Amino acid sequence: MIMTTSQRKIEHLHLCATSPVESRRLGAGFNDIMLVHRALPEISMDEIDLSVEFLGKRLEAPFMIASITGGHPGTTPINAALAGAVEELGLGIGVGSQRAAIEDPAQEESFRVVRDEAPNAFVYGNIGAAQIKQYGVEGVEKLIEMIDADAMAIHLNFLQEAIQPEGDRDASGALESIREICTLKTPVIVKETGAGISLEDVRLLKEAGVSAIDVGGVGGTSWSGVEVYRARDREDIMSELLGELFWDFGIPTVPSIIECNTALPVIATGGVRTGLDMAKCMALGASVASAALPFVEPAMKGKAEVEESIMRMLDELKVAMFLCGCGDIKKLHSAPTVITGWTKEYIELRGFDAKEFALRSEKSDFQIV
Template sequence: MTDETPERKLDHIKTCLEKDVEARFGTTGFEDIELVHQASPEIDLEEIELSSSFFGKKLDAPVIVSPMTGGHERGREINVNLARGAQELNVGLAVGSQRAGIENPNLEETYKVREEAPDILLLGNLGVPQLNQDYGPEKVEKAIEMIDADGLGLHFNPLQEAIQPEGETNFEGTLEKVSDIISQIKDPIYLKETGAGITASLASEFVRAGAEAIDVSGLGGTSWAGVETVREKSTTRAGEVFWDWGLPTSVSTAEVSETVNIPVISSGGIRSGLDAAKAMALGAELVGVGLPLFRVSVEGQNAVIEWLEEFIQEIRIAMFLTGSRNIEELQETSLIIKGDTRERFVSRGLDLEKYER
């Protein structure tokens, strides 16, 4: 690792905090999806059960704070505030890519939040491009041990790497390498995208590789092509051309959930508890939220807690208005799918009758 890596991490933090880096025209598709209202839900709002679990850890709500940062002192401040908020409400937290901490022990502290959040589901994070270099099982284990994690996500980010000037674009043989590493790691490993979605066919490959969960991380939220374009003040067209590249989160969530029998996390542009409820009605067991919490985290842990409380209450209200007592019932509730998203469902071979029930 060069000295450029911590500076790149700081660039990413500043860019995500200060610039418009979300998808411009590509959307999650949730705007075309409606939950069907039940005028007499026949349940008590206060008795709705939101608890879930992941990798053996109980969660009081089906929410994970998506990985965003680390590798710079500014990142530690953000991670601490996120961890304290997650501890207060007992939801999950994933740290940003730990490559910087692996290669420079002085940066390990920017990821370490277990003392701040002793009870939460805490997830590590590494990028698969490093697996095609010199990262073997020992470094994956080191990342888990570094933060006393309950598991680790390996992220696929070919779009970002292709746009980033320093990008590592050798993805040849990646799935075989991932499978080999997972087979040698005792802790649970999940596989995820970083804002461009996952198809059903690739999800099946992930299962064969040994993934214990999949985070679809679809189009509609943070665009890492956009982040790299803004960060570099690029004069080339590639970042602009591919800013909205990817499979919308709603479509990716549905097709992956239909395909695999392991937990599916829906993330990428989920901005409200209503979005989250729609994602779970499409089959997700958990939802991930990144940029909104990243931005409020600089205001302190109380801002994180307040944002999460409102988000969780929105999930609860959506469940109440559909007569869903728990997440399992929400996954069986009726949907109306319209417009461009409906066309995408059809073109991807998804069973509309399954969701319209």
């Protein structure tokens, strides 16, 4: 039996809520990052300003709920809870892939509810690079209109596509298709979905006209891992073994932030679970951070639970900033940050100097895009 996109979306959501799907080996790299403690912070924690500007829109804190779901009637209340929370807190949110709504217009409500519940929030749409070759600029415009999107994310999930038996394994022409979408007035975000983005690719994407990068690094949800469970359920041994082999394939979130922040504004996604993780992302060069998996279970309970989860992370971010003597996000971008272990080895082999992060100060020449 051929599974529809809508059916696959609800299956993915169920697996993420009930099964261990996160990275198992390296993680995101946050354990290799230490923010230099300031014993004399000389600021008031109550006066710390978390607000940022991102792609022309003000966010009350540098955080968004990453693309989670949509495309099945069962996802509508979940998206409503997520959107209601970010509206209340003045943050941002991405919808799941809108492919299901193109294939079946009856699924549009599961996406529209996000803008209905978050009329003032930063909301971005979402479609795969494998699909934009088929739908073109006109198709993407319809997706933007569907949710009155402030930006459009093109997701790169070729690892998952390679594991899925129904996956689209033709990546040829994807860059040119992205270039065409970038002719729209709406900013374009290119996002990975768990395998990270390299400096080589971000340079190509910048030249194509992309406005921002979501690194989507190894460390959070492994979509190869999700496909392991799907394969196991249908007794597809070959796909299960393939998914197991590539469960942790890719670039972890932390080194991917460093690779990408030299060219474009960065969204740090992939294993962000605490406000301390968020602070480390900002210190390494991210403009904002985002997460998805931590909010799946709270969203199934309601808006209040999502708000509570986010507010806890933002309180943790404030404490981290206070202990680093950073009164706002701009100062956090220049906070001395020590990079150790596997991450240090990786970035230095890739041509980056870890000492530049450790020795910088507000007076340094280090610039965040």
